[in-house]
Amino acid sequence: MTNKPNAKLMTGNEACAEAALVAGMRFFAGYPITPSTEIAELLSRRLPQLDGTFIQMEDEIASMAAIIGASLAGVKSMTATSGPGFSLMQENIGYAAMAEVPCVIVNVQRGGPSTGLPTLPSQGDVMQARWGTHGDHPVIVVAPSTVRETYDWTIKAFNFAEKYRVPVILLLDEIVAHISEKIVYPKDEEFELVSRKITEKDPASYLPYENTDSDIPPFAEFGVGYRYHVTGLSHDETGFPTNNPEKVDKLNRRLNRKIERYRSEIIHYEESFLDEADICVVAYGSAARSAYRAASDARKLGYKVGIFHIFVLWPFPYEALSQIARRVKFFIAPEMNLGQIAHEISCAIKREVIKVNRVDGGLITPNEILEKIKNVQL
Numbered sequence: 001m002t003n004k005p006n007a008k009l010m011t012g013n014e015a016c017a018e019a020a021l022v023a024g025m026r027f028f029a030g031y032p033i034t035p036s037t038e039i040a041e042l043l044s045r046r047l048p049q050l051d052g053t054f055i056q057m058e059d060e061i062a063s064m065a066a067i068i069g070a071s072l073a074g075v076k077s078m079t080a081t082s083g084p085g086f087s088l089m090q091e092n093i094g095y096a097a098m099a100e101v102p103c104v105i106v107n108v109q110r111g112g113p114s115t116g117l118p119t120l121p122s123q124g125d126v127m128q129a130r131w132g133t134h135g136d137h138p139v140i141v142v143a144p145s146t147v148r149e150t151y152d153w154t155i156k157a158f159n160f161a162e163k164y165r166v167p168v169i170l171l172l173d174e175i176v177a178h179i180s181e182k183i184v185y186p187k188d189e190e191f192e193l194v195s196r197k198i199t200e201k202d203p204a205s206y207l208p209y210e211n212t213d214s215d216i217p218p219f220a221e222f223g224v225g226y227r228y229h230v231t232g233l234s235h236d237e238t239g240f241p242t243n244n245p246e247k248v249d250k251l252n253r254r255l256n257r258k259i260e261r262y263r264s265e266i267i268h269y270e271e272s273f274l275d276e277a278d279i280c281v282v283a284y285g286s287a288a289r290s291a292y293r294a295a296s297d298a299r300k301l302g303y304k305v306g307i308f309h310i311f312v313l314w315p316f317p318y319e320a321l322s323q324i325a326r327r328v329k330f331f332i333a334p335e336m337n338l339g340q341i342a343h344e345i346s347c348a349i350k351r352e353v354i355k356v357n358r359v360d361g362g363l364i365t366p367n368e369i370l371e372k373i374k375n376v377q378l
Contacts, residue, residue, distance in 0.1 A: 120361030
């Protein structure tokens, strides 16, 4: 049997770092924290080889501020952290959302709350990823479940950030981050790389937060002749603060609309064996790995089980799940928390969700899901 070309054994953290470089990321600022540290370690070696910049910051607050500054200067930027550091980043994530600064934040989830279980997995940051910073704000959150998916979705995360001028959160967990899997390295040309739209206006007429037909203002890099004000305060099209109710309302609605109006382009999920299913297992991240095995075993036993695998958690695929609920009787949601996404599924399908939860640092096993399937009263 001939070996496939470019086949490599790598972890999710390694795939994330390498894919970020392929996406064009040339600035990383971060603070080491388990279980994301390997991302920083690898980039500390690789970025200088590509004329990029790596900075180990004094804390996660500064890390987030640094990537905002680098992005404003026109460089694709990223940081990586885990639960406690992600909490510290929230204020500046809100700043990036308000100032429309594209960047990628990797959160390799571990057990919590507080310092919790540093070396063990969790999916407890799902709601924090959506609502961690205050106010109504736009955000995109993606959650791969394998090493190859981590590679692919890291690149897509940068594309989303650049296209919609928004912070994008890449939610891994300790299992995906540290598991070693063979992947066939995709060729660079297999991916479409997106860069932010640059203004064609001269500096005198440029409005940094102009209300455009797309809801996404063209960008002007710092240091090339454009001077404009950037603030976390509510601002008008010039970027300067305002308390004018009409302008504040217009800004806030546009910030959120630029994600909502493109939901169909952003949302991504995969359906398996749902055409004639009675039971739908909705899964994401590393729990999806167990869900596929459990569904396979259940089908061998005669149960009509399908999988709804979510890759983009936010915006959430309410409409798709609502459609499936018209033909599927029962929904099972395995996740390493106490039911954060199960709540959203319930909102979509308008009925109770059967939950499979662990918060002890252990992976949900296929057998745990299979037992729930067997206990469903059809």
